[in-house]
Amino acid sequence: MSLRVTSQMTARNTLRDLQGNLSSLADLQRKMSSGKQISRPSDDPYGASRAMELRTEIGGLQQYQKNVDDGTAWLDASDTALGKIGDAVQRIRELLVRGGTDSSGQQARDAAADEIDQLIETIKQEANVQYAGRYVFAGTATDRAPYALLGADTYNGNRGTITREIGPGVEIQVNTDISGLLGNGDGAGDNLLLDTLRDISADLRAGDGDRLRGTDIVRLDANFDRLNAMRADVGARTNRMAIADARLASLEENSVSLLSSVEDADTPKTLIEYTTQQAAYNMALKAGANVVQNSLMDFLR
Amino acid sequence: MPISSFMGLQTSLRGLIAHQQAINTTGHNISNANTAGYSRQEAVLTAMHALTLPANSGVTGFGAQLGTGVDVTQIRRIRDTFLDVQFRTANMKLGDAAARSNSLEQVELSFGEPSENGVNELLRQFWDAWSNVANAPEPAPARTAVVEAGNSLASALQAIYSQLTTVAAQAQSEYDKLTGPNGNVELWAKELAQLNDTIAHAVTVGQAPNDLLDRRDLLIDRLSELAQVSVTEDATGAVRVDFGGVTLVDPAAAGGYTWPQTLTRPGGKLGALQDLASPTGPALSFRARLDAVVADLVTRVNAIHSGPTGVDFFDPTGLTADTITVVATEATVVRGSDGNAGTNDVAMALAQLRGGSQDRAYAALVAEVGGVVKANLNEEANQQSLVDAIENRRQSVQGVSPDEEMMNLIRFQRGYQASARTMTTLDDMLDTLINRTGKVGL
Numbered sequence: 001m002s003l004r005v006t007s008q009m010t011a012r013n014t015l016r017d018l019q020g021n022l023s024s025l026a027d028l029q030r031k032m033s034s035g036k037q038i039s040r041p042s043d044d045p046y047g048a049s050r051a052m053e054l055r056t057e058i059g060g061l062q063q064y065q066k067n068v069d070d071g072t073a074w075l076d077a078s079d080t081a082l083g084k085i086g087d088a089v090q091r092i093r094e095l096l097v098r099g100g101t102d103s104s105g106q107q108a109r110d111a112a113a114d115e116i117d118q119l120i121e122t123i124k125q126e127a128n129v130q131y132a133g134r135y136v137f138a139g140t141a142t143d144r145a146p147y148a149l150l151g152a153d154t155y156n157g158n159r160g161t162i163t164r165e166i167g168p169g170v171e172i173q174v175n176t177d178i179s180g181l182l183g184n185g186d187g188a189g190d191n192l193l194l195d196t197l198r199d200i201s202a203d204l205r206a207g208d209g210d211r212l213r214g215t216d217i218v219r220l221d222a223n224f225d226r227l228n229a230m231r232a233d234v235g236a237r238t239n240r241m242a243i244a245d246a247r248l249a250s251l252e253e254n255s256v257s258l259l260s261s262v263e264d265a266d267t268p269k270t271l272i273e274y275t276t277q278q279a280a281y282n283m284a285l286k287a288g289a290n291v292v293q294n295s296l297m298d299f300l301r
Numbered sequence: 302m303p304i305s306s307f308m309g310l311q312t313s314l315r316g317l318i319a320h321q322q323a324i325n326t327t328g329h330n331i332s333n334a335n336t337a338g339y340s341r342q343e344a345v346l347t348a349m350h351a352l353t354l355p356a357n358s359g360v361t362g363f364g365a366q367l368g369t370g371v372d373v374t375q376i377r378r379i380r381d382t383f384l385d386v387q388f389r390t391a392n393m394k395l396g397d398a399a400a401r402s403n404s405l406e407q408v409e410l411s412f413g414e415p416s417e418n419g420v421n422e423l424l425r426q427f428w429d430a431w432s433n434v435a436n437a438p439e440p441a442p443a444r445t446a447v448v449e450a451g452n453s454l455a456s457a458l459q460a461i462y463s464q465l466t467t468v469a470a471q472a473q474s475e476y477d478k479l480t481g482p483n484g485n486v487e488l489w490a491k492e493l494a495q496l497n498d499t500i501a502h503a504v505t506v507g508q509a510p511n512d513l514l515d516r517r518d519l520l521i522d523r524l525s526e527l528a529q530v531s532v533t534e535d536a537t538g539a540v541r542v543d544f545g546g547v548t549l550v551d552p553a554a555a556g557g558y559t560w561p562q563t564l565t566r567p568g569g570k571l572g573a574l575q576d577l578a579s580p581t582g583p584a585l586s587f588r589a590r591l592d593a594v595v596a597d598l599v600t601r602v603n604a605i606h607s608g609p610t611g612v613d614f615f616d617p618t619g620l621t622a623d624t625i626t627v628v629a630t631e632a633t634v635v636r637g638s639d640g641n642a643g644t645n646d647v648a649m650a651l652a653q654l655r656g657g658s659q660d661r662a663y664a665a666l667v668a669e670v671g672g673v674v675k676a677n678l679n680e681e682a683n684q685q686s687l688v689d690a691i692e693n694r695r696q697s698v699q700g701v702s703p704d705e706e707m708m709n710l711i712r713f714q715r716g717y718q719a720s721a722r723t724m725t726t727l728d729d730m731l732d733t734l735i736n737r738t739g740k741v742g743l
Contacts, residue, residue: 006700007334009693016689040409041671042678049668052414052421056664059425060655063432070436134439134643142439142643162643165432165652175643263415296707 007295014288021281028274031265038263047262054259061252064166065245071164072241074131074174079234081129081137082176082227088119088126089224092197096220099204100212113204120197124149127178137178146178153185153194166244176234181226193223304352304367306734309727315370316720319346322373323713330701338519340380340699342511347374378511384695385518389525391687396526396570398681400475404468404577405674408584411464414667420461421663423454428655435648438636447634451614451627458595462622465588472577472584479527479571480561486527486549487560489520490542493550494557496520497539501552504538524549529568545571583673588622590666596620598659605650609638 030039041048098104099112124147127137134142140160147153159179163171183192186199196219203211323344333339351366413419430450434443479485496517503510521542524530528545535541539552546566550558567575576582599615606614612633616626629635637644 004697004700004702004705006696006702008700009696012689012696013693038415040674041412041414041667042406042409042674043671045668045671045675048415048671049664052664052667053661055415055421056425056656056660059429063429063652063655067432067436132437138643140637140639140641140644142641144642158641160639160641160644162645163649164436165649168656169653171649296704300707300711 010291014284014291017284018281018288021277021284024277025274025281028270028277031270032267032274035265035267036263037265051259051263054255054262058252058255058259060168061248061255065248065252067164068166068241068245068248071166071172071174072238072245074136074162074164075234075238075241077129077131077136078176079231079238081126082231082234084126085123085181086224086227086231088122089193089220089227092116092119092200093217093220093224096200096204096212096217100209100217102209106207109204109207113201116197116201116204120153120194120201121149123182123193123197124153127182136175139175139177147182153183153187153198155179155182155184166241167248170244172237172240172244174237176230181223181230191219191222193227196220196223304354306731308352308369309730310724312368312370313720313724313727315349315372316723317717319344319371319373320713320717320720322376324710324717326376327706327709327713331703331706334701334703334706338515338522339701340378340511340515340518341701342376342378344373345375345377346371375509376511377509378514379699380518381695381698384691384698385522388688388691388695389522389530391684391691392522392525393527393529393569395681395684395688397568397573398677398684400472400570400573401577401583402674402677402681404472404573405583405670405677407468407471408465408587409670409674411461411468412667412670413461418457420454420457421660421667423450423457424660424663425655426450427454428652431648431652431654434634434636435645435652438645438648439642441631444634444636445631448627448629448631451629455615455625455627458591458622458625461591462588465584465591466623468584469578469582469588472574472582476571476574476578479574482561486524486544489524490544490549490558490560493517493520493540493542494552497550497552497557501537501539510538525569527569528564528571529566545569587666587670590662590669592621594659594662594666595622595625597662599625601654601657601659602651605647605654606635608647609635 031037038044038047038051095112095115099109127147128145128149129136135145135157136142138144138146138157140162141157142162144156146155146157148156155178157179159177161173162175163173166172181192182194183190185194188195196216200212200216200220203216323346326342326344330341349369349372351368354365354367356362356364414421416422427447427450430443430447434447437443477484481487496513500510500513500517503513517540521530521532521540524542524544529543531543533541533543535552537552540550541548541552542550544550545564545568547559547562547564548554549560549562564571577584579585599617599620603613603615603617606612606629612629612635614627614629614634616624616628619625636648638646
């Protein structure tokens with residue numbers, strides 16, 4: 001059966017083709033104006049779920065970087081404080097060595113003892129350093145100063161750990177247990193820094209040259225080693241943070257470019273498609289105008 | 302044997318009348334060129350019974366048959382009923398696919414993904430907020446932020462839930478509207494029953510009620526979008542219409558139709574709407590999947606949050622997307638397992654839920670919605686082009702072609718003119734015979 005072409009057929013076909021063209025145009029226009037390949041999950045179900053996963057991943061990476069920044073600041077505060085404690089210990093060692101020689105008189109030893117007492121307060125003050133309103137050396141009791149100034153040398157914090165999440169399931173401790181270095185002072189007899197310093201100060205006042213030259217300096221050096229080990233540990237953790245930061249940034253960059261390749265429209269391609277589609281639409285309009293216009297009636301008298 | 306002198310006049314008259322009717326039919330076609338469901342009509346011209354001339358009237362000695370002109374034996378409509386059957390089958394599938402994709406697109410829109418305000422993004426912000434609490438457990442703002450993030454997440458989930466519920470409810474109400482009293486099904490069934498009646502009367506007296514038949518076919522076409530129809534015509538020309546497994550229009554039934562009835566095999570739009578409204582339909586089953594995501598989220602968050610002191614973050618009884626509620630406040634948000642200000646292990650563990658099973662299940666759900674919608678849109682496009690192709694075929698057979706009608710107009714006009722000329726010629730002959738014969742010498 002050969003196809004009879006009737007007026008309703010022509011009209012229907014023309015209309016359908018125009019609508020088809022127009023809806024493709026609208027689609028491309030939306031892609032161009034939004035810059036997105038996927039504006040609804042049905043545009044590309046796999047791509048849409050991939051994009052959602054990537055967004056979650058990027059969100060995580062950005063948050064980890066914030067955590068790293070926060071942790072680094074915490075460690076930096078700790079390191080600065082430990083550095084100042086180190087300076088104080090260094091000065092105390094000088095005073096101890098000078099005061100240990102029997103040629104120095106008792107007056108000089110008393111003066112040295114006074115200065116050491118002041119430096120002990122400096123050390124305690126540094127141990128009370130705060131970051132964003134929190135005592136960094138107080139364990140998890142961040143709202144309590146670890147040491148009371150001008151008071152007893154007892155440690156008021158706890159030995160809890162504070163960690164930051166720097167990757168999926170990767171945690172890193174940011175606080176440092178200062179009580180392992182400073183101890184609980186004279187009464188505790190723990191041979192830690194404060195105990196040692198109090199003894200040194202007492203020995204200076206007592207003029208006990210043998211102890212000053214002997215056990216005191218040995219104990220001070222042992223504490224100084226502990227301090228250095230602690231600073232090395234803090235430095236190592238700061239390093240880990242820096243490495244993690246760089247890695248997270250590059251991971252984020254990767255994920256962002258992956259996300260863009262999944263959901264962003266390819267601009268040149270879309271533009272060319274749009275131009276092509278527009279040409280097709282114009283052609284369909286022209287054809288419609290011509291086809292529907294003429295009939296036998298135009299040629300009859 | 303002589304024949305009547307006036308016979309030729311009668312023959313010409315028949316030609317005139319027949320061509321006039323043919324032109325009228327052409328005019329009817331042209332007038333209805335754009336009428337929905339119209340099938341073109343054709344005046345069937347047939348030669349009249351011949352006048353038998355007796356034997357010995359010709360040279361051969363045998364008789365002869367002398368034609369007596371033309372008659373319009375019927376005005377028939379040109380239509381291919383097989384295409385009607387094909388059209389209705391395809392149209393039912395199109396009705397199904399169109400109703401489905403219409404609802405499913407709403408389902409897709411209710412998820413609102415991918416966007417900056419979708420649940421995916423709000424989940425991300427929720428986990429970010431927990432990370433921030435872990436970074437700063439002491440100050441209140443971080444805890445306020447986590448409660449706020451939880452509230453936004455809960456209300457986004459509630460919005461999706463209520464929209465999915467609305468989609469199902471809309472499908473139900475559309476179904477009720479179509480099938481209810483004075484709904485389309487009833488109105489069309491009633492009109493079909495009336496048409497059946499009128500058509501049967503016309504057929505009994507031997508007429509072909511073409512335009513009524515067109516109207517009836519159009520109504521059946523429309524019914525075919527809603528459910529499967531099958532049509533049986535009886536001897537009187539009335540039809541019985543089976544609709545979705547039950548007999549809707551039956552000339553034998555009281556009133557000619559039976560409605561409302563429960564469809565036993567609904568297909569088409571009604572079938573799709575029934576499915577969309579049912580608890581196992583796409584909208585409500587996606588809603589159930591969303592509930593599962595919510596239950597997972599609530600359980601996992603609470604399990605960690607309530608660890609140290611038994612304080613829940615979400616209401617533990619709100620395990621569906623419409624009932625999820627944050628019960629923790631700034632003061633009761635738990636960030637650590639002991640009372641120390643800086644302990645952040647609980648907040649940290651909660652932040653580590655990021656990207657966990659609930660996040661993945663939600664992304665998978667959205668992807669599945671997208672997949673179903675895409676498949677349905679494809680199905681609808683396929684059925685649409687099938688229906689278009691069949692409708693084209695139908696229009697090719699039954700549609701009015703203006704060119705063709707113009708040709709016919711010229712053809713019948715010429716025929717009419719020629720018949721008139723014949724009549725004039727006969728008139729001249731009679732003039733010769735009556736007025737100028739037998740006047741020898743006058």
